[in-house]
Amino acid sequence: xxxxxxxxxxxxxxxxxxxxxxxxxxxxxxxxxxxxxxxxxxxxxxxxxxxxxxxxxxxxxxxxxx
Numbered sequence: 001x002x003x004x005x006x007x008x009x010x011x012x013x014x015x016x017x018x019x020x021x022x023x024x025x026x027x028x029x030x031x032x033x034x035x036x037x038x039x040x041x042x043x044x045x046x047x048x049x050x051x052x053x054x055x056x057x058x059x060x061x062x063x064x065x066x
Contacts, residue, residue: 029057 030039032047
């Protein structure tokens with residue numbers, strides 16, 4: 001098993017290691033209070049049901065948890 005790992009390591013370029021950085025989500029949660037609905041979208045300004053302005057739900061990163 002170790003010989004296989006050595007071969008793989010020798011084949012891969014030295015800069016092939018990816019840093020351990022979490023990916024940023026491409027979508028966010030948007031809340032419409034009048035409709036009591038939450039939507040998942042890349043971008044949204046108004047509710048598709050009632051037309052009211054939606055609010056972006058903060059992420060864990062926004063709140064300092066990540």
